[in-house]
Every structure is written in structure tokens, then in C-alpha cells.
Amino acid sequence: xxxxxxxxxxxIISICIFLISDNASAQNEWKAYEANxxxxxxxxxxxxxxxxxxxxxxxxxxxxxxxxxxLVKPRIDEIMEKVQAALDMHxxxxxxxxxxxxxxxxxxxxxxKFTLTRKTPLAFYAHKTRxxxxxxxxxxxxxxxxxxxxxxxxxxFKTPPPAKMQEILAQYVDLHLWD
Numbered sequence: 001x002x003x004x005x006x007x008x009x010x011x012i013i014s015i016c017i018f019l020i021s022d023n024a025s026a027q028n029e030w031k032a033y034e035a036n037x038x039x040x041x042x043x044x045x046x047x048x049x050x051x052x053x054x055x056x057x058x059x060x061x062x063x064x065x066x067x068x069x070x071l072v073k074p075r076i077d078e079i080m081e082k083v084q085a086a087l088d089m090h091x092x093x094x095x096x097x098x099x100x101x102x103x104x105x106x107x108x109x110x111x112x113k114f115t116l117t118r119k120t121p122l123a124f125y126a127h128k129t130r131x132x133x134x135x136x137x138x139x140x141x142x143x144x145x146x147x148x149x150x151x152x153x154x155x156x157f158k159t160p161p162p163a164k165m166q167e168i169l170a171q172y173v174d175l176h177l178w179d
Contacts, residue, residue: 037077055144065134099133122143143174148173
């Protein structure tokens with residue numbers, strides 16, 4: 001009788017472990033949205049909508065706020081064009097991934113995979129992966145442009161300039177994005 005109960009318990013535990021691991025892997029599946037210069041990676045459509053709204057990829061219509069996801073592509077491309085124009089750097093075949101995280105905590109977990117020495121920023125560019133990582137709840141067009149500037153700089157130069165030089169250029173882009 002006890003052996004039979006243990007077998008049943010083992011089966012139940014196995015099923016629970018399977019369901020939990022299957023759910024965890026489903027949450028880690030990334031969807032992709034393609035723009036000309038970037039691939040946006042996101043796990044939930046709502047993250048892409050929030051991102052689009054926060055970077056200004058929307059318009060008002062007679063029905064109200066238009067939040068179609070198709071509006072993100074032209075906005076991303078417009079920001080990248082402004083970044084390249086401000087830096088006067090137009091690297092051929094630039095392709096950057098933008099990973100959307102739902103909150104600051106999730107972004108922090110990803111940031112700690114790259115470094116343990118600094119506080120988590122609102123967004124960051126990782127040259128190693130040629131990717132931008134953002135918290136959709138706090139991203140702005142200026143922050144995105146700043147991170148895109150890091151990407152453009154790293155694609156433009158065979159050997160990327162020192163971090164402080166990149167930061168000065170990226171801050172310039174952020175400041176003068178819509179001049």
C-alpha cells in the first residue's frame with residue numbers, strides 16, 4: 001500500500017515538474033518583429049504595444065489612439081535614420097536586435113549576465129550580442145536612440161572606441177535627436 005502511494009506521488013510530482021518546466025520554457029520563447037535595421041524580440045504582444053506607444057510609434061485618428069503594431073517599424077527606422085544622421089555614421093548592413101523586457105527587474109536579471117559591477121540602467125547595448133535590452137515600462141525615444149547610437153558606433157568602427165567616447169557620442173544623439 002505504501003509503495004503504491006509512493007508511486008502515485010512520484011507520478012504526480014513528475015507531472016508537476018513537467019508542467020512547470022514546460023510553462024517556463026514557453027515564457028522564454030521570443031517572438032520577432034522585423035524592421036529594416038532591427039529585429040525586435042518580445043515575449044508578449046502587450047510588451048510590443050507598450051514599447052510602440054512609449055517611443056512615439058502611434059497616431060491619433062478619428063476613432064482615438066491607433067496602436068497598430070505596424071506603426072513600430074516606421075518609428076524604429078525613423079529613429080535609426082536620425083541617429084545615423086546625427087553621428088554622420090552610416091554603417092552598411094547594420095542589424096541590431098532589440099529585446100523587450102516587461103519591467104526593470106527582468107531587465108536587471110539580463111543585465112547581470114553581462115556585468116556585476118554597475119547598477120542596472122533603463123536600457124543597455126551589448127556589443128557582444130549586438131543587441132539592445134530595454135525595460136518597456138520606462139523606455140523613451142531618446143533612451144532608445146542613445147542605445148542605437150552605441151550600436152551604430154560599434155558597427156561603424158572595426159575596433160570600437162573607448163566606452164567614455166561612445167558615451168559622449170550617445171549622449172549627444174539623445175540630446176539632439178529631434179533637432
